[in-house]
Amino acid sequence: MNITKEQIDDLNAVVKVAISKEDYQDKVEKILNDYRKQANIPGFRKGQVPMGLIKKQYGKAVLVDEVNKLLQDNLNKYLTEEKLDVLGNPLPKQPENFDWDNDNLDFEFELGLAPNFEVQLKTKKAVTHYKIVADKKMIDDQVERIQKQYGKLVSKTEVGKADEVTGTFVNEAEDINNKTTIEVDKVKAKKAVDALAGKKVGDTVTLSTKGLFKEDYLLSSALGISRDKADNLNTEVTFTIEEINERQPAPLDQELFDKLFGKDNVKSAKELKDRIKEDSEKQFEQQSDQKLLNDITERLIDDTKFELPAEFLKKWIQVSGEQMLSDDEANEEFERSEKGLRYQLIEGKIIQENNLQVQFDELKEFAKGFIKSQMAQYGHMDPKEEELENIAVRVMSNQDEVKRLSEQLMSQKLLDLYKEKANLKVKEVSYDDFIKEAYS
Incomplete structure (x- = not known):
């Protein structure tokens, strides 16, 4: 077997695979012999069917199947060894009148290659990082709601x-x-x-x-x-x-404070308001972080310029789904997915260049933190470490959950990186002003 690559341009290449009879003959013969041993054909005893009849009935299908397995295995191995960063999957260029009766079989595959580009986290224009503060009105309203709730x-x-x-x-x-x-x-x-x-x-x-x-x-x-x-x-x-x-309304006394936060953890109305402010701003931080992540994503996509192998990707989109798409449908799907693909490439480069990895132990600790916050919502404020460990083990036995948590942890790592290295402009706002500015 011989595999060569023809570079069309920076984003497109053709891989040629030449397969000789020696590459597949032994496997095809073995499978056909196994078929002969098991075949039940009227007029012949089991295991005594002529090989010519077996080849006539099964030979072409077995040949095609074995050659396709060879192609898949060796093409994937070649792409890995050559460190070719491909987009989508290789597309076969097999002619309609391909002759499977030849001893030597030649195949060609189109490749769409990932572009070379640089990512600058220090974007020219600063991205606003909102710091949402709980203002006096919000805190007073929350105190009033608490008093009414416990009144x-x-x-x-x-x-x-x-x-x-x-x-x-x-x-x-x-x-x-x-x-x-x-x-x-x-x-x-x-x-x-x-x-x-x-x-x-x-x-x-x-x-x-x-x-x-x-x-x-x-x-x-x-x-x-x-x-x-x-x-x-x-x-x-x-x-x-x-x-x-x-x-x-319930009076702002020690009985109320103990109901809310446990015995003697809060001892005055001022401490109550300070605690409400702290807890509220922790919750706001999640919304602010998500907004920051979205805004930096948009800015990186706008600022990081590179070409894509668009025509290859449109052809790949046409044939990669359950149903064949028309040219117009493939063009529309490419336009819808292009932005997401660009960010996948940008994000992948950021992760690689900054050596961001998700390790098993830190993923388990991340899962415990998530479980603890979920339990707190149902009033279980202080779970034991053994309880958290047991739940985390069960969660991480589910591959879908592991994938979801890994994505969340990587997003957190990217966010931490952006906070450290991106060009940010911190702006303090009230929650109402944040909603107006961020989502108007």
Whole structure:
């Protein structure tokens, strides 16, 4: 067997594979002999079928199968040994009238080669790295929510503007019949607030659904209908009052602090606000980091210029899926995937040049951290190391989970690298301003 490469240009090459009869004959003969031993053909005893008949019936299929195996194994080995960085897979250039009866068989494969380029992490224009701070209003609002959440309900005889009212919404035509509790201070429509004010248990009021609440999502849960239906609903519903309560806020005392953070971990309102600020900004950091990762990705794609073997990739896209694509479909798919392919090449080069690797031990520690944060969401704040170890072992026995966690850990390594070496401009903003600037 002889394999040679013809370089067409920097991004395209053709590999030629010459296979002689000696390369495949022994394997083909062995398989055909095995077929002969097992063949059951009427008129012949088992194992006594003439080899000529076996070759006539199976010879071509066996030959094609064995030659294709030789091609696959040796082509992959050649690409590895020659350190050819190919995009997609080699595409065969086999003519339609290929003659499998020749003793010597010649094959050609088109290759699309990865381009040579440099990545500059210090981009010309700085990328904004948002540092989201919890402002006074956000902290005060959170304290107020905590006080309401842990406060006590006091029964009332009449509806006031800050009360919680339990009742049933009804509209037979829209198939609405739902018992719920609403907070009057979350009702937006002035007519609705005025209609509820002063009402007593047993009273029924008629309310318009359009613009009923300050937050649109509240309507679907209040009426017990889907969000899509609620968004387009413009009708009237009756609301029959069954219970009226005032939620008196919990005092900012040690009992409340201990419920929230454990005994004596927080001892004053100031410490409570400091803790809320710290915890909130940790959560904001995840959003800020994701925004930074997205923005640097976009900047690197824009700033790192290189050509791709576009025509080869379009041909490869045409034939690589379950169904053959038309020229137009392949062009469209290439345009959709080109940006992602460019970043894969850029990211791969960054990982290689900075020797970023995911080791098993650090992946297991990363998994433990992820598990610990998940457990904390369900109130399990201090799991034992043995418990974390056992769960991590189970998680890492699942290859899909290992792949997902490895990708997350590599993203974190890239993010750390960008924070260290990229051209960043830190900007402090409130959460509301971050949302406006980042996603407007």
